[in-house]
Amino acid sequence: MTHVRYIDKTRDYYGNEGYDTPYRWAHFDEIPFTRPAKPLSACRVGLVTTSEMAIVGEPGAWDENDPARDVYSMATDTPVAKLYSQKEAYDRHATTLADVDSYLPLTRLAEFAAAGRIKDVAPRFQVIYSQYSQRKTLTVDAPEILRQMREDRVDVAALTAV
């Protein structure tokens, strides 16, 4: 069996629920490409996620009613046991977000750093909201992540879509 066609599935699913304007997924003909400037063992790795991370026992960064949430960051040395995901849009019937490293691989990247496969991990990771507004992602969120990564001297970035 082949992979799930989410674009078709969601269009049919929300169409059946009465939402007749299907979401227009972003599409580009051109894709940018940059090769790493140095060996990975000399690279600092940045990490971005949509997994809406929060600290156990503390309120999350976002107002749950806000449809245009801004990027926030958290320290990558936060113990994974203290982190959890507030994300509600995932396949809750088939899987779980109970293991942070299955979507925010802080422990795995720390292991790769310890083994010398990468130099290290950036001091903070960024959480980005899957905006309704692609314009906000392009003009506000993505530039903010770039700004933080430049400040942190990130060489390459891993992005995890939950």
Place this chain on the structure above:
Amino acid sequence: MSLAARHLEANGIPTVVFGCARDIVEHCGVPRFVFSDFPLGNPTGRPFDAAMQREVVGLGLDLLETATRPGTTVVNPHVWSPDPGWKDKIFSKEQPFLSEDAKEKWLRRKDAYRELKGSGKV
């Protein structure tokens, strides 16, 4: 997420995206993509399976070094389950994607977004 990867890449930071929605990521077009044919939620390996997570993250690190052209996808070779039933059930009437509570919040955000858009704020 894909848009952010494209922006970083275009500004000199090589990227790799980990995800489970192959059609959406490839429709957008990202420089490097590690696809796991898993339920939405675990783009870097099965929960509580450190060895698989290491392998999947390793695929992404390898890809940063080896990709020679944009739009390169590698596939996590692991199968989620011998029963592919989860692929039929996702986004079905029998199995609503969001809980009732989450759906109400989603609808509130949708309305709020419409207002923001109407007033030219987004």
